[in-house]
Amino acid sequence: MLSPGEEENHSEIQESNNDEHQSLAITNYTGEARDDLSASINRFVETLNYFNLRNLGYPSNQELKYDGLGALLNYHINNAGDPFKGSSFGLNSSEFEVCVLDWFAKLWDIHKGHYWGYVTTGGTEGNLHGILIGREQLPDGILYTSQDSHYSIFKIARMYRMQCVKVATLISGQIDCNHLKALLLAHRNKPAIINLNIGTTMKGGVDDLDLVIQTLEECGFTSDRFYIHCDAALFGVMLPFLKRAPKITFQKSIGSVTISGHKFLGCPIPCGVVITRLKYINNALSKDVEIIGSRDATITGSRCGHTPIFLWYRLKSKGLKGLKKDVEKCIMNASYLHGRLRGAGIGAMLNEFSNIVVFERPQLNDDNDDFTRRWSLACQGKIAHVVVMQHVTTKMLDSFVSEFLQKRFQAQCIADHVGSSNCSCSMHDGFLH
DSSP states (O other): OOOHHHHHHHHHHHHHHHHHHHHTOOOSSSOOOHHHHHHHHHHHHHHHHHHHTTOOSSOOOOOOOOGGGGGGGGSOOBOOSOTTTOOSOSSOOHHHHHHHHHHHHHHTTOOTTSEEEEEESSHHHHHHHHHHHHHHHSTTOEEEEETTSOHHHHHHHHHHTOOEEEEOBOTTSOBOHHHHHHHHHHTTTSOEEEEEEBSOTTTOOBOOHHHHHHHHHHTTOOGGGEEEEEEOTTTTTTGGGSTTOOOOOTTSSOOEEEEETTSSSOOSSOOEEEEEEGGGOSTTTOEEEGGGTEEEOSSSSSOBSHHHHHHHHHHHHHHHHHHHHHHHHHHHHHHHHHHHHHHTTOOEEEOTTOOEEEEEOOOBSSOHHHHHHHTTOEEETTEEEEEOOTTOOHHHHHHHHHHHHHHBOOOOOOHHHHOGGGOOSHHHHSSOO
8 A cells, every 4th residue: 555655746746747748748949958858857757766666567577777778879770671681771780689589599499590580669560470471371371369369469360351260268368279179170171370379468378389289280280281470478588497387499380489578578668579480581571672781571661779789788688597587586476476365365366487467356445447557457357467577576566465455345256267266256265355
């Protein structure tokens, strides 16, 4: 719960934001003094600091240390074209970009000379590119994706005008391969383009790659009649550092993988990485462009040249040991939150290998929307979740649970969403909370 001082500070920030909107207005007259501009930015930083203290619901790592890269902001850096070819625009960071791509290629077991990729604007662009490759390989293919997939997948299906079949999920959020099998058999005359979730958005459910491939084979789909894209936005960097976790590898029959760079790695600018097999980047997906002195094979034209450097900087400064330590910290603190919620009589679920804690959507005495926004909670139907990232401390989690309990007046039944064993309503827990 917020202390009186924090409540007062919250009110002051809200009032300040209303005033600030007026001062941010851009006129068509003379330029403003640098001191005035700095004051506006400083006020905005205060707002960011306030909300960052309760940033729980979205997978953005706020533990950022990039002071050494400030000089880069004095340059426009543009990575138009193929990172492996560079471009005639000298202010590019292709060398950094290729180093980042090589790191991920090694992480996912595909050798240099056999893969291609680039740094994207985020996970959605990675999905756009991966599914586009699948469609180009199998033009009449049907896109299969689970009902728990990120909303970008369904948007992409509309953009590409692809037939999209929604597959049911298990309680964990993982794709239901029995339902997938029935759907594949019903459409066996057309190739299959599969979007797999390596960590679903809401529950952190990891689709079983081996079981999906087995299901395809049992339904008579040979490797030339299916394409698998892996949306690994958050977990793609985490799972390789967890013992016994499912393995993402190009040694299996996958076509592409994408992650988000601003999530676990904590790049301050939204970005991502997509890796695919070099053999897919053919004439249909790439074209030499004389004016940039490179090859166009990406979704966007001009691409941010700063993000590859930020990603390179984070990977180099953390190292494998640092990343492993970060993963273990997030998993441990997620388990701590799950235990606190369950111990307090709040229905909650935590998948194995996940830092996403799912719980009953707050039903509070006061304005429910104010509570969810103050803690930046992501909600869907009767459930909400906290994504325990590097900046999230046990003190922050204790404060969240304390405020939740003080304002909560009703327990919801969420058995249909998390299973009866994870629900704390009177019907499933045996007593009222």
